Each structure stands twice: as C-alpha cells, then as structure tokens.
Amino acid sequence: MKKELNVNHLTRVEGHGAVDIVIENSRLSEIRLRFAEGPRFFEVITKDRLYTEIPKIVSRICGICYVSHRLAAVFAIEDAFRVKVNRGIELLRSLLTVGEFLESHSLHIYFLALPDYMGYPSTLAMVKDYPNVVKRGFKLKEVGNRIMKLIGGKTVHGENILVGGFASIPSREELEEVGRSLLKLIPEIESTLFFLDGLEYPEFESSHEMEMCLNSPSPSLFSSEVSLSDGTNFTKREYELFVREEVSPYSTAKVSKVKGKPFLIGPLARVNRLELHPKVLELTKRLKHSFPSKNSHLANLARAVELLDVAYRGVEFVEELLSLYPFEPTVEVNPREGTGFGVKEAPRGTLYHKYTFDSKGRCIGANIITPTAQLQSVIEDDLRALVETSLDSEDSEIKKRAEVLIRAYDP
8 A cells, every 4th residue: 555645835944845755555665855946046147247246146045044145155255366354354254143043043943943842833823822932032033133234234135245344344332232132132042942952852863974064163153174073074175075966856956965975964963063152061061952962853952052152152253343443344355267165154054155257257157055955865864764663653643743853954
C-alpha cells in the first residue's frame, strides 16, 4: 500500500516551500522538500551593472536579511578593489548586524515558532492569553528595526550602506540612545531565553555529521575564514572548493554539500561552535537544555542565546564607536579589474557572494550561495529521520511534526 502526504504550503516560514512524504508498505519511501519560489536570476541581473548598483540589487534577495546580502556584496566588492575601511565603519557595520539579528531572530521566535509550542495557530491567537509574551516579541523586534533604520537608512532595503562605508553616520546622541536601548533590552532577552528553555521540545537527534560557520567569536563579528566542525578551516576564496552546489530535480533552490555531505549552518551550528560572550556563557550554564546539541528543534533556543550575545556585543560596539567619534563615514574606492569574495553570517546561516569586475567596475560574473540552498539537504535528512520514527502516527500528526521541524530551520 502506497500513500503520499503533502504539505503544499509551508506556513510561518520566511520563504515559500512544500514537502512531500511518500510511505509505501508502512515504510518511508521518499522525502521531497521543495522550495517553490520562482527563479529570480539575481546573478544574471548583476551582469554589466556598475559596482555601485550591485548591493542595491542583491539586497532584494531577502526582505528580512537584506543587511546580510548587502554587506556580503559590499565585502566582495571591497575585496575585489582592495578597499580597506576604517575601524569606525567596521564597528558601525557590526552594530547594524546586531539590529538585523534582533529583528530577524525575534520575528522567528515569537511570530513563527512559538505558536507551535504554545498550541496556537498564530501569535495573534496568543494575544488574549499571553499579552505580555506577545508584547515582548514586538519590543525586541522594534529595537532591531530602529537600529536598522538609524544605520541602514530604512528598516527594509536601506540605501545608507555603501561600498566603502556609509552615506552618513548617526550622531553621538543617537549612538548613546542605541546603547541605552540595548541595555534595557537585555533583561527582556534573558526572560525570552529562560521562557524558551522551559518549553518541551520533541526528543530528536539529527544525523548530520558536519557543521559550518565563520571562524569568528560571534555572528555579529566578521571574518574571512570559514570553519568546519571536523577541524578544517578554509578562506572565503576557497568557499566554492568546499561548498559544492547541485541542481535539484524538484526544487528551484540548489542543493549544497560539503565534502560530499549535508551540513548544518545557522544559529544551532554557531552556538554549538562559537565562543559566546562571557556573560552569555555564564547564563547558559543555568539552562535546562545544554549546547552543543544535535536536536534541531533547539535552534529556537539557540536564537535566544544569540540575541543575548549580539545585545552585549552591541553595547560594546557603541562604547568603542563613541571613543572614535567622529570618524570618516567613507573611504576612497577605485574600481579595478578582478574578483572579490564576501562571506557573512546571516541570521539563518552562512552567506557567500562573489563578483568579477572589468577595469571600469562593471560586473562580468557573479555567484551567490544562500543559507536556504545550503540547508536543503540537511533538512531533508532530518525529515527522513523524523518520519521514520513517526510511521505509526496519524497522517495529520506526521505532517504537523514535519512542519514544526522545518520551521526550526527558518529556511
């Protein structure tokens, strides 16, 4: 007997996807995770465009993590033109990333994942019974949005981020206000952390053998080196030698593997492997759940850990920025022929941009590898393991468990 379970529209994910589960003679026969977004051809659109246009174009890949796409493109262009920015610009970019992580992670925790664990169809349905929990989600998100608007120019697709720096920098008073906002937010994030730690998560162990993230102490800090959990480190220029992309027969997103295997990226991989801020590390020792962990559902708890890490880092970024203030918002950029590489930790995983330019700074080639493409294989492997342990359950329960697991990845 053969049956096929289909979730044709994955809800509460930051993209468009579907999953097909084929069960034959009471055994799992096939899993197909289909990211169904239409091809958008961003790598082709950048061809013949002047380097100043590239960050504007590729930031449209994602409305949630536009900062990561824009900065990864800027890093690659500056690498190609051998641009070196000052410390003030570096810090402002890191503070901007703090805003992006606050906005994206709080959106995911409170508005996409939490209804699953609280037994509600949506966050709006939780308002009557848990008004303060919902308010906390809005508060975290609002501070992230304000930082992105102040530094990036707008909460979505801000044009203040340039190759070589920023069109303008915040005033001293505005930076001081950001520091105060982050300090006020820390107790709210700690409450979020312990609230998520108190939830019951399905017992599950992922079969993935490899984890990958930038070789950096924090997702809000930048690096040109990538680290694998087997001890291998490689440079951004070697990215495509390790992360190999394949075309999927049933998904518009490509499938990525490293050393021929699916691999984990994103909050759980980072919290498993990065050195957390000392104050965050101390707090995590009091949690019921511990890291490193191979339970993919704990990615939600890992997001809360990262929220606290970026908030503490953000306060330190502000203090150092004020000590350097005022600083030049931009440095000189001189186009030249060559290829540049940019890597960055986006909220949902490692992001890679590569561009080749002619002598006038026009793009003649591009490659972008998104977190969604890199996660597809490991999500499918996890779904396979999950369904094989759920075959005696009702069809509706199998589909529900599959959706909850996929949402933990924030694909």
